[in-house]
Amino acid sequence: MLEKDSLNKAFTYIEPGPVTLVTTREGRKNNICTISWMMAINYSAHCHIAVSTGPWNHTFQTLMGTRECCVCIPQADMAETVVGIGTVSGEEIDKFREFGLTPVKAEIVKAPLIEECIASLECRVIDYIEEHGLVILQCEQLWVDKAREFDPMLHANGDGTFRVDSSRVINLRDKMRMWVPEGSERF
Amino acid sequence: MLEKDSLNKAFTYIEPGPVTLVTTREGRKNNICTISWMMAINYSAHCHIAVSTGPWNHTFQTLMGTRECCVCIPQADMAETVVGIGTVSGEEIDKFREFGLTPVKAEIVKAPLIEECIASLECRVIDYIEEHGLVILQCEQLWVDKAREFDPMLHANGDGTFRVDSSRVINLRDKMRMWVPEGSERF
Numbered sequence: 001m002l003e004k005d006s007l008n009k010a011f012t013y014i015e016p017g018p019v020t021l022v023t024t025r026e027g028r029k030n031n032i033c034t035i036s037w038m039m040a041i042n043y044s045a046h047c048h049i050a051v052s053t054g055p056w057n058h059t060f061q062t063l064m065g066t067r068e069c070c071v072c073i074p075q076a077d078m079a080e081t082v083v084g085i086g087t088v089s090g091e092e093i094d095k096f097r098e099f100g101l102t103p104v105k106a107e108i109v110k111a112p113l114i115e116e117c118i119a120s121l122e123c124r125v126i127d128y129i130e131e132h133g134l135v136i137l138q139c140e141q142l143w144v145d146k147a148r149e150f151d152p153m154l155h156a157n158g159d160g161t162f163r164v165d166s167s168r169v170i171n172l173r174d175k176m177r178m179w180v181p182e183g184s185e186r187f
Numbered sequence: 188m189l190e191k192d193s194l195n196k197a198f199t200y201i202e203p204g205p206v207t208l209v210t211t212r213e214g215r216k217n218n219i220c221t222i223s224w225m226m227a228i229n230y231s232a233h234c235h236i237a238v239s240t241g242p243w244n245h246t247f248q249t250l251m252g253t254r255e256c257c258v259c260i261p262q263a264d265m266a267e268t269v270v271g272i273g274t275v276s277g278e279e280i281d282k283f284r285e286f287g288l289t290p291v292k293a294e295i296v297k298a299p300l301i302e303e304c305i306a307s308l309e310c311r312v313i314d315y316i317e318e319h320g321l322v323i324l325q326c327e328q329l330w331v332d333k334a335r336e337f338d339p340m341l342h343a344n345g346d347g348t349f350r351v352d353s354s355r356v357i358n359l360r361d362k363m364r365m366w367v368p369e370g371s372e373r374f
Contacts, residue, residue, distance in 0.1 A: 009346075015223055016342035016350050017204010036202055039226040040345065041239040041319055050237060050321065052228040076357075083359045087366065129316060132228055134237065136319055153350070155203035155342070158227065159196075160360025160367040161374040163203050163340070166353035170263075172270045173347025179274065180347040187348040 002104060002113055002120060002143040008183035010139040011040035011047040013073050013119045018153035019082055019162070021072040021117065022051075023103070024062040025110045030103050032095045032114070033059040034086030036156040038071070043181045047139040049123065054133035058089055063135065067125040068109035071137070072117040075151040076164040082154060108140045118151055119144045149186070189291060189300055189307060189330040195370035197326040198227035198234040200260050200306045205340035206269055206349070208259040208304065209238070210290070211249040212297045217290050219282045219301070220246040221273030223343040225258070230368045234326040236310065241320035245276055250322065254312040255296035258324070259304040263339040263351040295327045305338055306331045336373070 014020075019036040037052035049071065053060050063069055074082050081099050088095070096103050096112075103112030106122045113120035120143045127136035152165035169187050173180055201207075206223040224239035236258065240247050250256055261269050268286045275282070283290050283299075290299035293309045300307035307330045314323035339352035356374050360367055 012345045015204075015345035017202075017226075037226050037228060039204075039224050039237070039239060041224060041321065043345070048319070050226070050239070050319065052226060052237070079357045079359060080362075083362050087363050127319070129319075129321075132235070132237065132314070132316075132323055134228065134316075134321070152353070153342075154357075155340075155352070157356075157374060158199045158202035158230065158368075159371040159373050160358065160363050162357040162359065163352045164355045164357065165342070165350045166339070168351045169344075170266045170341075170349040170351065171347065172266060172349065175267075175270050176274050176347050181345075184346040186346050187344060 002145050005142045005144040006183055007046060007139060007142055008181060009186055010121055010142045011043045012184055012186050014038060014040045014049055016153055017155050018073050019156045021074055021085060021114060022059060023070045023072060023111045023114060024059050024066060025112060026062045026066060030096055030112050031059060031062060031090035032085050033057060034082050049137040049139065051135045051137060052133055053135055058091055063125060068111055069123055070106055070109065070111045070113055070120045071123055072114040072120040074154060075118050075148060076154045079154055079162055113143050118148050189302065189332050192329045192331040193370055194232060194326060194329055195368060196373055197308050197329045198230045199371055199373050201225060201227045201236055203340055204342055205260050206343045208261055208272060208301060209246060210257045210259060210298045210301060211246050211253060212299060213249045213253060217283055217299050218246060218249060218277035219272050220244060221269050236324040236326065238322045238324060239320055240322055245278060250312060255298055256310050257293055257296065257298045257300055257307045258310055259301040259307040261341060262305050262335060263341045266341055266349055269341060300330050305335050
């Protein structure tokens with residue numbers, strides 16, 4: 001079950017480079033797309049995220065029209081779902097139904113959280129850099145499934161293959177204390 | 188040993204979200220910094236990469252002055268080195284010597300490759316978006332250590348802890364054939 005968590009931790013779900021599922025809502029229609037070109041660009045109170053996308057992506061129209069979305073982090077065992085979502089168009093089908101995912105009402109934005117994901121970040125669009133196809137998001141709320149928080153993430157190689165996190169976590173926080181934003185500790 | 192490889196594969200080293208080591212050279216002085224906020228933003232012939240950095244980073248001055256760098260991908264067992272490099276300033280010390288790394292002459296840019304890394308990408312700076320602290324790089328040459336190519340990468344959580352790839356590679360290329368850029372296959 002997704003529960004609200006501190007916004008100070010939001011960037012820690014993006015920084016490791018997972019494949020993400022981005023949800024949007026236009027009128028009464030939810031949609032999802034798969035995006036792995038995404039990165040945190042600051043860890044201010046409301047973490048900013050850069051996303052590489054553009055008009056070639058169906059979701060882009062809704063994203064720019066509604067100025068909001070949720071960025072959801074699937075766990076590694078959702079690889080087939082993630083690829084399925086990335087290879088069909090939401091113009092004709094309901095991807096939540098097609099892939100057996102559960103949309104959950106968010107609090108700030110109209111786009112839904114995804115129940116089956118490790119975490120979902122409610123975001124607003126704050127800028128678009130057309131020349132480089134970069135949408136800048138601002139994170140407004142973080143939802144985490146505490147039971148699944150430490151599950152392995154999925155990382156795209158971009159060549160049709162994916163890496164999966166091992167259960168090994170290297171903790172070097174003592175050596176980089178000065179550089180760890182307060183309240184961001186998850187592990 | 189680093190060998191040249193096809194530029195079509197360059198983005199496959201950035202897309203999984205590894206922590207990277209970025210080298211620069213100013214006059215006769217090599218430097219290295221640790222950056223994990225980096226993503227591929229296209230996979231054209233010369234892959235473009237967005238890097239989140241700015242004037243608060245010592246390397247930024249050299250990067251903007253010389254307009255070039257190498258982006259190097261450390262393997263997971265270099266975690267302590269990666270953190271060490273990220274927590275000291277190159278103003279006073281020679282980080283290659285301090286951390287026992289071997290600079291290797293690149294072909295196109297003056298910044299060095301790193302012998303101990305899985306791969307090194309020679310890059311030119313093509314743009315800087317000051318408002319969001321984003322430097323845009325263009326990849327000019329890819330070097331890969333074929334013996335280490337499949338070793339696990341290191342992913343920063345951003346809270347002083349790191350994830351490590353498992354040896355599990357999920358291959359779903361058949362399902363996303365249309366979306367896999369030609370010549371990018373590594374696994």
